[in-house]
Amino acid sequence: PRSGTVRAARLLAEIGDSRARFPTPEALACLAGVAPSTRQSGKLRSVGFRWACDKQLRDTVTDFAADTRHVNPWAANLYNRARTRGHDHPHTVRILARAWLHIIWHCWQDHIAYDPTKHNALQRLLNPNQQAA
Structure with missing residues (x-):
């Protein structure tokens, strides 16, 4: 939703076309800088912002995500x-x-x-206690 031709092309260009590059969704999220970074040593543990990442990919993904909350009920609810x-x-x-x-x-x-209808149906199945948006 609301990706548009330019934004979709930018996402594809930043992610690339090699599916083997990202074995898990977390690997993609870490490269994009949207997964938290954990630093720990002995007794201290800190979870914070991930500075080491692909800045262009982070900009592209966060721009897309911020825009989708205006048109997608699931995204607005999560936000x-x-x-x-x-x-x-x-x-x-x-x-x-x-x-x-x-x-x-x-x-x-x-x-x-x-497919937003499949995604919304799955969200209702996974979260039966939440009101449908």
Whole structure:
């Protein structure tokens, strides 16, 4: 939703066409800089912003994610839930971008197009207690 020709081309250019490059959706999320970075040593553990990443890919994915919340009820719901948990806007957009990258990765690996009706049906099945948006 709302990817458009230019944004879709930019996503494809940044991700590339080698499916073997990203064995898991987390590998793609880490390269895009939308997965949190954990630093730990002995007794100390810190989870924070991932600085080491592909900046252009992060910009592309977060731009896409921020825009989808205006037209996709699932994305708007995820964004609003993260905001009510106290996250600021940039952090919330990264949370949403990470969720979208999981979806994009699965569609890419399975050679299928994104179908919002299937995705919404799956979300209702996985979260029966939440109201449908």
